[in-house]
Amino acid sequence: MKIATSGQMQALDRTSIEDIGIPGVVLMENAGKGTVDAMEQEYGTVQGKTVCIFIGPGNNGGDGLVIARHVAQRGGRPFLVYLINPEKLSGDARINTRICSKLGLIQYIVHHGDEVRQLKELIRQLHFRHPVHSLVDALFGTGLSRKIEGYFADVIRFIKTLASDRKWPVVAVDIPSGLCADTGTLLGRAVRADLTVTYGLAKPGHFLHGGPMVGKLTVLDISIPKRVIKQADLPGRVLDHCEIAHCVQERRTATHKGTYGHLFILAGSEGKTGAALLAGKGALHSGCGLVTLGVPAELNPIFEISLPEAMTVPLPNSSTFFCAADYDLICEQFVGRGALVIGPGMGTDPETGLLVRRLYRKLKLPMIIDADALNLLAAEPGGLRKSGGVRILTPHPGEMSRLTGKTVADIQKDRLAAAGRLAKDLMHDKMHAEHEIIVVLKGAGTVLSSSKGNWAINSSGNHGMATGGMGDVLAGLIGGLLVQGYTPWDAAAIGVYQHGLAADLLAEHQSHGFTASEVAAALPRAFMRITGSD
Template sequence: MKILSAAQTRALDQATIQDEGIMSLELMERAATAFTEWLLNRLSAGREVHIFCGPGNNGGDGLAAARLLHQAGQPVRVWLLPAARDSADFTANRHRLPPEVPCAELNTRSLPELPASAVVVDALFGTGLSRPLTDEAATVVQHINHSAASIVAVDMPSGLLTDAPQPAGSVVVRARYTVSFELPKLAFFLPQNAEFVGLWEVLPIGLDEGLIHNTPVDNHTIDLKLLTNRLPARQKFGHKGTYGHALLLAGSYGKVGAAVLAARACLHGGVGLLTLGVPTVGYDIVQTAVPEAMALPGIGQEHVTSLPDLAPYSAVGIGPGLGQHDDSHAALEKLLRTATVPLVLDADALNLLGANRALLDLLPPDAILTPHPREFERLTQPACHDYHRLELLRAFCHRHQCYVVLKGAHTCVGTPAGDLYFNTTGNAGMATGGSGDVLTGLLTALRAQKLSALDACLVGVYAHGRAGDLAAQQLGEMGLAAGDIVTHLGPALQKLVTPSGF
């Protein structure tokens, strides 16, 4: 799914109106109907709804929703923000509002009481805003935020910029839910906006799919449609040699568990053969914990100090629990200089790169790096804000012709072409030690099976999050551990396999 800018979204609305030969008021009615149905499915009968409407089309959405809620028998009150001029569709919906619906202009000297049992609908400004809220609008938003009512934003929390950094100290609605239309907004995927957006959902309103397809973007979401035909089905006469031989260089004294988790994930990711390059202190552990893998002795006593012959392997993953010793650094440098197969770098391999940035110039094309935000800062520089971090991500991937899996609530895959892909699976229960090791093992397995770097990243990130979701359904988020993600990788991947047949 594409992520459009605010300007592109407005252009798409207008193009749909022209292409279908409808009035803009009809498109607004679609949005209001979809929003009202969403709200009614979550409201208890008799719960009062307070709708705050601005003078533009977002306010028009709110007025239309008020009419539809009233027709459904839901108590509703409308509060209008004073303005010198209203949009034409706002005015039309103001005239359509039944006289029985209480509707009053806001007075900032005497703002309405908002009981904790009420639902507040924010339809003040939406995506049309390009500057921080001031004066009466800011006062109204602060009043809404100070209430104990449940706040639902229509399309966008008022005061939040759609695709630009938020000015310091700006006033923004703090929504519990945000309900948007057709396509998500970039702001929804960024950690700095979580306190404003809350939980979000996108509702279809029939915007022209052809127009969406032809709109150029460099931000996307990772969803099932995007993943179609990226993970081939297993061959009937395939054998272990068909599905690649992966090498994982991982583990050190006290951190052999990272190697075990990565190895188990690699195996559950479908690799045909797996060799574990672990130091001698981990040899007995991995032979017992991961009997399906081969353990490679002789590459170090308490940490990895040397490389084996790389000829047998179709992909190499390095980093989980590796440690940052000087001889591990030397082994990493040798790997970067000599490897001719796909690489996946995580954890201490990234820390070694960050501490010795000259090594970055040795990255072979299409290498996959899997940092969390702090590790990414070590590779680049501290980000001023989330949008700056995305700029750094694009520049880093382009310069080094690599793929970066920037981990987080909406893990973002950066590509050498400058495209960003935001994941839509996963949950807070996955914020636990070892989760990243599992992802490394899975990505290494997919690269060993000859998936392209892009396909491996997209499939791996989505399946990793989906496995976490399946685990959370059984165990709850608080009870989820990294090993539970491994257990559910098979079902998560099966959902993505390209079906055979006609």
């Protein structure tokens, strides 16, 4: 599914209005009517019921006024709560203000906090006569960038209290007020919606940080011409079922293990063999044909016993951690292999660092770089420069902080920008010019960004994944997909989504407490779900 930043969405609106000639009031009409359709589909008819609509400045408030008209047209009782003087609305919103006034719709104007407190009694009386159907947040739209304060914040608190005490559903117009459309961060105080109806295309803020304020998301076609969207050539995508189903390749009957590639993994050290095993499981459950683990020699018996489906190469100069003296032997293993996963549980010994940096710069084979390998590269200034081939980096925010020198807080404030900056910086490095670099910034709403300019936000996954080993499974999964012939971007995108989907399948039976091994084991089921063969 395509996704647009607030600026990109405004440009699409402007092109539709100014170049194509669709009046803005028509787009607003489509948005408001479609929102009422979605409300009735989710919560039943509005006929005979009160719908409380909180109106703010700008076009978001205008959308709310159109909603009020259509609620009235369907026999409902709209109650307009203006947070500004209605006479100060302009443009398309002003047109709808006048219509609502001529229709005699009930309204209440809030100028300060004391008037917010009076609302409770007014709504109680309205509910007594005509039960409340829903609360509609039409305060602020996707263009909001400032912190919400004063009586606007008081009203948001009031909506939260009403929704909690009365169990009335909250419907957000385009995006919950107070949620930044581009970063998903809270701008002071934000509405927590049960249903968000967004217009044209989804926005990053609906998915970043897992979209906890959004509730169920409905993307509404408001008749922005498909040609306009296509010509915009938007680089962003949401990784959802539809997007990934188009990417997953059909497996033919007359195939064998050689058909599906051979992955090499360098992972594990004393006390951290589990990370390597999990990466191996992620790869094997991806459907790749063969997996070989390069491991410290003294730890080899653990791998031989624990993961019989994988082959191992014990490295003689690496007793319990990886040593650069095994570089030549390791390079011999790349013949016939399609990619290298490096990092899970490797440790951060200086000798291991020498090996990681040398492979990063010399190896032409695609590399998926995770965990300790990222930390070792970050420890040397310019460690990410001069890569020898395609590189997929899979940091969590802490590792991203070490790679970029930014604080975790700064990264989390704008995850999309953080991933994009790193990919862009590496793109501008002359040594990377011919090699794609993909950054996978893990977390709720995992972000992917490529040095080629495309980016995506993941929509799968849940809080049950907040446990050790999940990233190791993901690294192996992406590597397993890469050796099967997927492009680096598709391998990363499919891997991220399927990783989350496997956890979602487990969450259907238990909200949390499942392990990384269980997520790896659920991957085949996730692939069956995405191909419709479950």
